[in-house]
Amino acid sequence: MKPSPESDDLPTDDPIVFGRIVIRYERSIFGFLGRMGFVQADTEELAQEVFLRAWRHRHQFDPDRGRLSTWLFTIAKNLAVNEIDRSRRAPAGSAAGVDIVDLADPAPANDPAVRFEANRQITQLRTALLAMSLNDRTAIALFYVHDLSNEEAAELVNCSIGSFRTRLSRARQRLALVMQQGVIDES
Amino acid sequence: MNLSDEQLPPLTDDLLKDGLVRVPPGFAESVVLALSREAISAAPSEVRPLTIEPPSRWQWLGIALGTALGLGPLLSFVFGIWISATAY
Numbered sequence: 045m046k047p048s049p050e051s052d053d054l055p056t057d058d059p060i061v062f063g064r065i066v067i068r069y070e071r072s073i074f075g076f077l078g079r080m081g082f083v084q085a086d087t088e089e090l091a092q093e094v095f096l097r098a099w100r101h102r103h104q105f106d107p108d109r110g111r112l113s114t115w116l117f118t119i120a121k122n123l124a125v126n127e128i129d130r131s132r133r134a135p136a137g138s139a140a141g142v143d144i145v146d147l148a149d150p151a152p153a154n155d156p157a158v159r160f161e162a163n164r165q166i167t168q169l170r171t172a173l174l175a176m177s178l179n180d181r182t183a184i185a186l187f188y189v190h191d192l193s194n195e196e197a198a199e200l201v202n203c204s205i206g207s208f209r210t211r212l213s214r215a216r217q218r219l220a221l222v223m224q225q226g227v228i229d230e231s
Numbered sequence: 232m233n234l235s236d237e238q239l240p241p242l243t244d245d246l247l248k249d250g251l252v253r254v255p256p257g258f259a260e261s262v263v264l265a266l267s268r269e270a271i272s273a274a275p276s277e278v279r280p281l282t283i284e285p286p287s288r289w290q291w292l293g294i295a296l297g298t299a300l301g302l303g304p305l306l307s308f309v310f311g312i313w314i315s316a317t318a319y
Binding site: 060071184 | 239242250252254258260261262265266267
């Protein structure tokens with residue numbers, strides 16, 4: 045089924061009005077980039093670039109071809125993949141996705157022990173995500189985006205919904221295995 | 232979508248839902264500020280370019296009348312000097 049356009053969210057020439065779009069999608073975009081393995085500082089930079097590019101190319105958005113959320117996540121996915129490719133080619137130590145020692149604090153707690161444990165879990169999960177293939181990581185990152193249906197997520201990774209579900213299932217199994225045993229199963 | 236066959240640990244699932252990173256306070260404002268700067272720099276300049284247009288018909292008439300009125304006293308002055316110089 046073709047998704048209905050969100051006429052109230054059409055990109056506008058007014059930066060202030062465009063700010064509403066930023067507020068509406070900032071959490072989803074940050075979440076997606078975080079699941080792609082980016083640390084807090086890189087995520088902030090990339091998320092800003094997502095919205096700047098959306099603004100610069102706002103006249104290219106066609107509501108007849110898809111929803112605004114799909115268009116925004118296409119920009120975000122392309123930027124993330126380009127950044128990961130770029131960091132792989134960069135000299136060791138400067139790769140954006142390799143810096144896993146980032147103490148992002150999604151749930152600020154007063155108890156240092158709780159914060160330490162939360163940061164440890166985040167670091168472990170990010171390490172596990174970075175160890176996965178880019179396709180598997182992208183499938184997991186898109187699956188948790190509330191603004192996207194599975195059909196739209198499949199379209200974003202250029203595969204059928206069936207292939208996307210298979211890829212996602214396999215990626216989650218691997219992630220569960222890594223989180224339990226710290227083992228990467230590349231078979 | 233049924234994912235019961237590949238359930239992740241609840242904490243892992245929660246962390247993935249949260250996205251592992253936070254939106255910093257004031258992020259949207261900083262984006263809007265950057266967009267505003269870009270919009271201002273991209274806007275066409277309000278200063279009109281200096282162009283020299285040829286005078287209109289009425290302007291030509293004004294110039295001709297002004298010239299005629301100005302020439303009168305000048306010629307009178309020159310004629311007066313000539314009369315004075317040739318009086319003797």
